[in-house]
Amino acid sequence: MVQAVALARNEEGISAALGILKQQFGERFHTGASIREQHAHTTTWIVNQPPDGVVFARSTQEVADVVKVCAAHKVPIIPFGTGTSLEGHVNAPAGGISIDVSEMDKVLEVNAGDLDCRVQPGVTRMALNTHLRDQGLFFPIDPGADASIGGMAATRASGTNAVRYGTMKDNVLSVEAVMPDGKIIRTASRARKSSAGYDLTRLLVGSEGTLGIITEITLRLQGIPEAISAASCSFPTVAAACETVMAVIQYGLPVARIELLDALVVKAVNSYSKLELPETPLLLLEFHGSEAGVAEQAETFGVLAEEFGGTGYTATTSAEERTKLWQARHDAYWAMLALRKGCKAVATDVCVPISKLAEAVGAANEKSGELGLVAPVVGHAGDGNFHASVLVDMDDPEEVGRAERFVSWLNDRAIALGGTCTGEHGIGQGKRPYLVKELGGAVDVMASIKRALDPDDIMNPGKILP
Amino acid sequence: MVQAVALARNEEGISAALGILKQQFGERFHTGASIREQHAHTTTWIVNQPPDGVVFARSTQEVADVVKVCAAHKVPIIPFGTGTSLEGHVNAPAGGISIDVSEMDKVLEVNAGDLDCRVQPGVTRMALNTHLRDQGLFFPIDPGADASIGGMAATRASGTNAVRYGTMKDNVLSVEAVMPDGKIIRTASRARKSSAGYDLTRLLVGSEGTLGIITEITLRLQGIPEAISAASCSFPTVAAACETVMAVIQYGLPVARIELLDALVVKAVNSYSKLELPETPLLLLEFHGSEAGVAEQAETFGVLAEEFGGTGYTATTSAEERTKLWQARHDAYWAMLALRKGCKAVATDVCVPISKLAEAVGAANEKSGELGLVAPVVGHAGDGNFHASVLVDMDDPEEVGRAERFVSWLNDRAIALGGTCTGEHGIGQGKRPYLVKELGGAVDVMASIKRALDPDDIMNPGKILP
Numbered sequence: 001m002v003q004a005v006a007l008a009r010n011e012e013g014i015s016a017a018l019g020i021l022k023q024q025f026g027e028r029f030h031t032g033a034s035i036r037e038q039h040a041h042t043t044t045w046i047v048n049q050p051p052d053g054v055v056f057a058r059s060t061q062e063v064a065d066v067v068k069v070c071a072a073h074k075v076p077i078i079p080f081g082t083g084t085s086l087e088g089h090v091n092a093p094a095g096g097i098s099i100d101v102s103e104m105d106k107v108l109e110v111n112a113g114d115l116d117c118r119v120q121p122g123v124t125r126m127a128l129n130t131h132l133r134d135q136g137l138f139f140p141i142d143p144g145a146d147a148s149i150g151g152m153a154a155t156r157a158s159g160t161n162a163v164r165y166g167t168m169k170d171n172v173l174s175v176e177a178v179m180p181d182g183k184i185i186r187t188a189s190r191a192r193k194s195s196a197g198y199d200l201t202r203l204l205v206g207s208e209g210t211l212g213i214i215t216e217i218t219l220r221l222q223g224i225p226e227a228i229s230a231a232s233c234s235f236p237t238v239a240a241a242c243e244t245v246m247a248v249i250q251y252g253l254p255v256a257r258i259e260l261l262d263a264l265v266v267k268a269v270n271s272y273s274k275l276e277l278p279e280t281p282l283l284l285l286e287f288h289g290s291e292a293g294v295a296e297q298a299e300t301f302g303v304l305a306e307e308f309g310g311t312g313y314t315a316t317t318s319a320e321e322r323t324k325l326w327q328a329r330h331d332a333y334w335a336m337l338a339l340r341k342g343c344k345a346v347a348t349d350v351c352v353p354i355s356k357l358a359e360a361v362g363a364a365n366e367k368s369g370e371l372g373l374v375a376p377v378v379g380h381a382g383d384g385n386f387h388a389s390v391l392v393d394m395d396d397p398e399e400v401g402r403a404e405r406f407v408s409w410l411n412d413r414a415i416a417l418g419g420t421c422t423g424e425h426g427i428g429q430g431k432r433p434y435l436v437k438e439l440g441g442a443v444d445v446m447a448s449i450k451r452a453l454d455p456d457d458i459m460n461p462g463k464i465l466p
Numbered sequence: 467m468v469q470a471v472a473l474a475r476n477e478e479g480i481s482a483a484l485g486i487l488k489q490q491f492g493e494r495f496h497t498g499a500s501i502r503e504q505h506a507h508t509t510t511w512i513v514n515q516p517p518d519g520v521v522f523a524r525s526t527q528e529v530a531d532v533v534k535v536c537a538a539h540k541v542p543i544i545p546f547g548t549g550t551s552l553e554g555h556v557n558a559p560a561g562g563i564s565i566d567v568s569e570m571d572k573v574l575e576v577n578a579g580d581l582d583c584r585v586q587p588g589v590t591r592m593a594l595n596t597h598l599r600d601q602g603l604f605f606p607i608d609p610g611a612d613a614s615i616g617g618m619a620a621t622r623a624s625g626t627n628a629v630r631y632g633t634m635k636d637n638v639l640s641v642e643a644v645m646p647d648g649k650i651i652r653t654a655s656r657a658r659k660s661s662a663g664y665d666l667t668r669l670l671v672g673s674e675g676t677l678g679i680i681t682e683i684t685l686r687l688q689g690i691p692e693a694i695s696a697a698s699c700s701f702p703t704v705a706a707a708c709e710t711v712m713a714v715i716q717y718g719l720p721v722a723r724i725e726l727l728d729a730l731v732v733k734a735v736n737s738y739s740k741l742e743l744p745e746t747p748l749l750l751l752e753f754h755g756s757e758a759g760v761a762e763q764a765e766t767f768g769v770l771a772e773e774f775g776g777t778g779y780t781a782t783t784s785a786e787e788r789t790k791l792w793q794a795r796h797d798a799y800w801a802m803l804a805l806r807k808g809c810k811a812v813a814t815d816v817c818v819p820i821s822k823l824a825e826a827v828g829a830a831n832e833k834s835g836e837l838g839l840v841a842p843v844v845g846h847a848g849d850g851n852f853h854a855s856v857l858v859d860m861d862d863p864e865e866v867g868r869a870e871r872f873v874s875w876l877n878d879r880a881i882a883l884g885g886t887c888t889g890e891h892g893i894g895q896g897k898r899p900y901l902v903k904e905l906g907g908a909v910d911v912m913a914s915i916k917r918a919l920d921p922d923d924i925m926n927p928g929k930i931l932p
Binding site: 111112113114115116155156157158162166167169170179183184185186187188189190191192193194195196197198199200202203205206207211222223225246249250251252254290292293296300349351352353354355383384385415418419420421422423424425426427431435438439440441442443444445446448449450451452453464465 | 577578579580581582621622623624628632633635636645649650651652653654655656657658659660661662663664665666668669671672673677688689691712715716717718720756758759762766815817818819820821849850851881884885886887888889890891892893897901904905906907908909910911912914915916917918919930931
């Protein structure tokens with residue numbers, strides 16, 4: 001495992017907080033080793049750093065109660081949703097208390113007329129969409145995992161639909177949050193837009209639990225489109241696929257999804273899911289709109305793709321066919337893992353201006369080859385965001401070293417191309433050095449804000465800031 | 467005029483700064499009364515509070531130089547773009563230095579392939595669109611006035627296109643800013659999305675110059691649509707028009723503009739522009755897309771409008787006809803002013819959830835009538851945002867008092883309906899008490915951030931925070 005920095009522990013404070021919380025929460029407060037480990041980092045390759053205790057909170061007031069106890073004793077607090085974050089966000093490098101919000105899972109209000117809803121942070125995106133379906137509504141952000149809405153807000157998540165519907169920053173109208181002093185605030189009204197003071201909504205979205213704990217989220221919703229069309233198209237090279245994506249974006253074609261799978265992923269999926277796709281780069285697409293609208297979009301895409309050598313283009317509005325077309329994407333993670341049994345898939349998450357996507361993906365493929373690594377690429381191509389997942393034998397320290405070199409090289413390369421080290425996963429523990437490389441002095445401003453709001457650094461310490 | 471609170475002046479510091487800046491900037495530093503007055507508030511009814519001097523800066527470095535002088539002497543700094551803000555944003559209640567960025571008017575870079583550009587803050591939105599036209603691109607945010615991009619970012623402006631293209635918060639990719647200590651930061655990369663740390667871009671957008679001075683803006687652009695269709699439709703009541711808007715939004719019809727004019731505005735425009743529109747509430751629309759797409763949108767709107775009693779529905783793709791249809795909207799401001807010669811039009815800017823729009827506009831019409839005021843309403847109806855412009859005889863203190871009661875009542879009402887006191891104009895001096903009513907304890911968090919970044923309160927003091 002890759003070591004994460006351990007921070008100094010406040011043993012006295014932790015011990016006091018453990019006693020008080022046991023008293024206050026009884027059976028909903030846990031200190032057993034296995035539950036603590038489950039509440040620390042379990043994805044990718046960062047070492048597991050368990051908290052000292054786990055509280056299952058059931059209300060905003062309970063979250064505030066825990067925060068007040070921890071604030072009084074200067075004990076770290078780590079918010080926990082579903083634990084699907086990828087950069088060590090839920091680790092407890094200085095120990096402390098994990099606040100698990102999975103029991104805060106109520107959809108509190110759906111305002112169909114306003115296309116918005118208010119939910120507790122433990123509601124998962126799939127549960128929300130199940131809840132909304134009967135009203136003809138959906139929440140578009142899809143990061144893959146069935147993450148909690150609170151966690152998605154905290155990491156500024158996005159995923160396959162972002163090219164059309166934006167990221168969490170665009171789809172959160174306001175949040176309620178418990179601040180480091182235990183005070184409860186609401187950041188904005190339910191109006192669709194506002195110029196009322198500093199945008200605390202956007203400050204908390206993406207703050208990864210380091211400024212406060214999100215206890216309610218008001219979300220923008222979408223009407224389920226009248227028609228959905230799915231499509232796939234093969235390309236001779238990654239460059240040809242990326243050029244097609246650029247043309248789509250420049251044309252203003254309102255694709256809902258446009259995903260890139262490189263040849264290695266396609267090969268993996270063919271083998272894993274018994275498909276017979278040409279083993280060349282593939283674009284998978286989805287169009288949302290009216291019947292006529294999606295037909296027109298699909299046709300326009302076909303014309304653009306042909307210009308760049310696209311072949312085997314298929315589009316369909318049948319739900320069954322759509323599932324089949326997208327199977328390659330849905331199975332990609334497990335298919336990639338099957339390429340090298342027993343390995344960990346270490347996620348990267350760079351995002352570059354679209355015009356640099358072909359160059360960046362090409363360079364990533366070349367570099368992983370040079371380093372003797374297996375690192376298949378899937379990408380949210382319409383945003384310029386892609387994940388090279390390095391398949392690493394964690395028992396081979398030399399290989400782990402090469403993988404670390406690759407990740408570091410890729411982050412640096414993306415930054416040099418005018419991009420970011422993280423399009424959607426967040427900084428967490430893993431990317432802190434790259435944040436400084438990317439934004440320089442702006443990180444000092446972030447640190448000033450952190451110190452002002454959380455002077456004792458109790459809110460998810462050791463994350464984001466160096 | 468309505469008095470704005472005057473803050474204590476640091477005479478010694480101001481005098482020192484005036485001397486140094488005169489030395490440094492020579493003829494680009496002004497202390498004449500008329501230029502100082504022009505750089506303070508000149509719109510609506512807040513009293514003019516001139517700065518002590520005005521610098522015309524030509525580069526980020528020059529802005530930083532001025533900030534360093536002012537920081538050393540604890541002298542207020544007020545950024546100035548085109549002076550079209552509406553809530554006293556450019557007033558200098560404690561004196562100080564106005565930094566005019568109108569000479570920082572270069573479009574620095576257009577990346578057509580990425581649909582983005584980088585501009586200096588003094589570029590106006592019309593100048594930008596003129597610059598972009600040949601490349602088939604446009605910047606969609608249209609607040610009415612030919613405001614500077616820097617000012618639009620600082621007030622989180624929006625306007626008629628926001629229902630489709632969002633506000634400045636959605637269209638700024640990153641900013642360069644000079645912070646209160648004179649340091650220059652860049653808030654984000656050029657990637658279309660990012661989860662890299664706190665969202666300082668969105669913190670500065672809408673901060674009204676109170677946290678730093680925006681010296682460069684990277685903007686998202688749009689391709690000029692293949693087809694544009696304009697439409698207008700009359701309704702028997704404001705409620706019927708608002709219900710149609712709700713239906714449009716719920717249906718997911720991607721209207722680019724959907725503007726409401728109440729009967730009084732229509733009457734004013736008929737008289738001012740010699741039109742013969744039915745003197746009932748009117749919706750004006752614009753559809754952007756492919757030829758077939760806009761035709762389908764226009765048709766769908768017609769069907770929806772008919773359900774709510776819409777009459778006289780006309781849609782056209784001819785540019786000339788479009789101008790004619792929209793003439794009522796373009797002339798609305800001057801037409802309203804002509805309703806009562808010699809009066810000031812005092813802008814309000816509430817924004818409510820769409821489902822409350824009919825109720826809010828209806829109540830505003832009723833209340834202004836009750837108070838014996840003339841207050842025509844135009845609205846960015848698709849966002850739930852509307853402006854009741856109170857026509858006030860500023861020489862009649864009793865009438866000014868009634869107008870103040872109306873503004874106060876309307877802001878309170880919007881907040882009670884789950885909305886905001888400002889959809890797009892910002893807080894400035896005028897709305898500070900309402901910000902507290904609207905967001906309560908969240909304003910304390912804003913104040914903590916302000917103190918952390920600007921401990922001496924030199925950045926546009928007396929704005930936003932109470």
